[in-house]
Amino acid sequence: MINYNGILLTDDKSPVNLPNRGLHFGDGIFETIIYKNSEIQFFNLHWNRLNEGLKTLHIELPFGKDALKAHLLQLVKRNNENNAQRIKITIWRDGKGKYTPIENSASYLIENELFHPPENQIINQAFVSQKVTLHHHAFSHLKTISALSYVLAAIEKKERNIEELILLNHKSEIAEASSSNLFFYNVLTRKWTTPPLSAGCISGVSRRHLLNQLEATGEFIEEQNLSLAELDENYALFSSNVTGAKQIYQVDETLLNKDSEALTKLDQLFNEVH
Structure with missing residues (x-):
């Protein structure tokens, strides 16, 4: 049983998957990626940084390079690929445990919104x-x-x-x-x-x-x-x-x-x- 914003819920009714090490310990990383001119900007550099970050935190990659690109493009196309978009990938470690993790597998969330370039440099x-x-x-x-x-x-x-x-x-x-x-x-x-x-x-x-x-x-x-x-x-x-x-x-x-x-x-x- 949990209390969410004053409402008692059973664990299976929680608005987030529990236990959640991202929520409990900030145990994860994120990337912000820009899609414009029909391209994912700096994709290889983002991929490299994701790999380096997860390796440092001892978290297993939840996808391969081609799969990640496919996920990003799928979301972009669903939200109008003709518009520039800001994409955020959040990856956190799965599993139970206190500070010491029990496992190193990961879950992830990919979100996007319209991207408006800065008007002034x-x-x-x-x-x-x-x-x-x-x-x-x-x-x-x-x-x-x-x-x-x-x-x-x-x-x-x-x-x-x-x-x-x-x-x-x-x-x-x-x-x-x-x-x-x-x-x-x-x-x-x-x-x-x-x-x-x-x-x-x-x-x-x-x-x-x-x-x-x-x-x-x-x-x-x-x-x-x-x-x-x-x-x-x-x-x-x-x-x-x-x-x-x-x-x-x-x-x-x-x-x-x-x-x-x-x-x-x-x-x-x-x-x-x-």
């Missing part, structure tokens, strides 16, 4: 989070379903009524934005940098794609930690996730470079989808 001013500090650990780079740091960051951004939030790690190094990875471009040295995963940031699919693209086109790109004190008008700053790239003109009171050529370059590389 410019963020006039971002602010450093006053409440969320990131920490690097064995799974900090994964998109786990226990994403409280990013939930609290989103709440803070809403409460402060600001365009974007910059998250620092416990060493006061710049880690990422509230739901995006960050890229820096130094207009003097013509060097691109992005925080390393050791900064505590998520291993974003668009981050992987842009790193690959920048290297392939001969751009100087490296993973490097930067502090707020190092930012000045010689740096152009960009956020990136699977919805696209944006340029940030200012962080707190620090004015940054507004080099539009760098944004154009990043945007072009982002849209060269493989």
Whole structure:
């Protein structure tokens, strides 16, 4: 017998399958995928990240690569394949047990909704989070379903009524934005940098794609930690996730470079989808 929102139900009438390790322990991961122009964007990179994440958490893959693609396209077609869509895959470990799992098989849920690309690629001013500090650990780079740091960051951004939030790690190094990875471009040295995963940031699919693209086109790109004190008008700053790239003109009171050529370059590389 369970109590669900004040209503007593037998276990078989529960609105969710019980026991549920995703609900009880956040024992799982998720992926957000964009479908547009009749293609699943960055599918291979998403597949690779799913494999890496599940392997780290010792959860068995519930499907093969071809089966996953078929599942995604089936759902997309049912919801009008002519429209751009945002797809979310959530995978959690099955079985009973407390913290120690009894099994490693998995269940999954695939959802989708219409995708509306960002109307503006410019963020006039971002602010450093006053409440969320990131920490690097064995799974900090994964998109786990226990994403409280990013939930609290989103709440803070809403409460402060600001365009974007910059998250620092416990060493006061710049880690990422509230739901995006960050890229820096130094207009003097013509060097691109992005925080390393050791900064505590998520291993974003668009981050992987842009790193690959920048290297392939001969751009100087490296993973490097930067502090707020190092930012000045010689740096152009960009956020990136699977919805696209944006340029940030200012962080707190620090004015940054507004080099539009760098944004154009990043945007072009982002849209060269493989």
